[in-house]
Structures are given as structure tokens and as C-alpha cells.
Amino acid sequence: MLISLIRKTVGRLILLADSLFPPEQAASIQDFSRSLTLFQFEACPFCVKVRRAMRRLGIQAELRNALPGTSAAEELIREGGKLQTPCLRIKKDDGSFQWMYESSDIIQYLETLTPH
Numbered sequence: 001m002l003i004s005l006i007r008k009t010v011g012r013l014i015l016l017a018d019s020l021f022p023p024e025q026a027a028s029i030q031d032f033s034r035s036l037t038l039f040q041f042e043a044c045p046f047c048v049k050v051r052r053a054m055r056r057l058g059i060q061a062e063l064r065n066a067l068p069g070t071s072a073a074e075e076l077i078r079e080g081g082k083l084q085t086p087c088l089r090i091k092k093d094d095g096s097f098q099w100m101y102e103s104s105d106i107i108q109y110l111e112t113l114t115p116h
């Protein structure tokens, strides 16, 4: 009960800080954004980190909230292997999907997509 209250409060504070201090946003949205889907929890700090990197890089991915019990959570467990967020689903040229966990790996991958 207390833990859940603390978690909710910390989550809200993270979202507030994220909105108060937005990262510099890149000017253009890249075409490849359409092949990316981020499975996430809204107030998860690792997901906030990835969403901020996306904004900074000008990458727009579909966001799917994977709260337990949702179809997104079921798909993430079934296809990705576990219910952990963030997880980036990458649609490859042959139509198959790659599932990438770990916020640092995801950000590193996103940075390879944009010129800098």
C-alpha cells in the first residue's frame, strides 16, 4: 500500500520533471519512425529516458502501454519474451520483428539511425 503510493508519487514526479525540462527536439521526423513501436509503462524512468532520446533525435515511434493484463503486455510476453519495459519492436525489411530490451541498448540503436 505505502510502496504503491510511493511508486505512484515518484512516477508523477518523473512525468512532471520530464514535461518541465524537455530535451531539445530535432527538426525533422524520420521515415523509419513508422517501423518502430515502443512497448512502455508511462511513468517508468527507463521509458522516460528512451522517450526523451526519441524526442531529441526527432524519432516518432508508436507507443504502446504494456500494463499487465493488456493486449500489449500479452504480445510483449509472447513475442518479446518477458514483461519488461522499455522494449523496442523493430520491423525489419523482410517484415519480421526484432524485440530490443534495455534502455541503453535502445538509445544506442536509435542514435545509429540519425545522422549526427
Ligand SMILES: N[C@@H](CCC(=O)N[C@@H](CS)C(=O)NCC(=O)O)C(=O)O
Pocket (backbone or CB within 6 Å): 041, 044, 045, 046, 083, 084, 085, 086, 101, 102, 103, 104
Ligand atoms: N535495465 C532495464 C531496466 C528496465 C526495468 O526495470 N523496467 C521496469 C519498469 S520501470 C520493469 O519492466 N520491471 C518489470 C520487470 O523487470 O519484470 C533498462 O534499462 O531498460
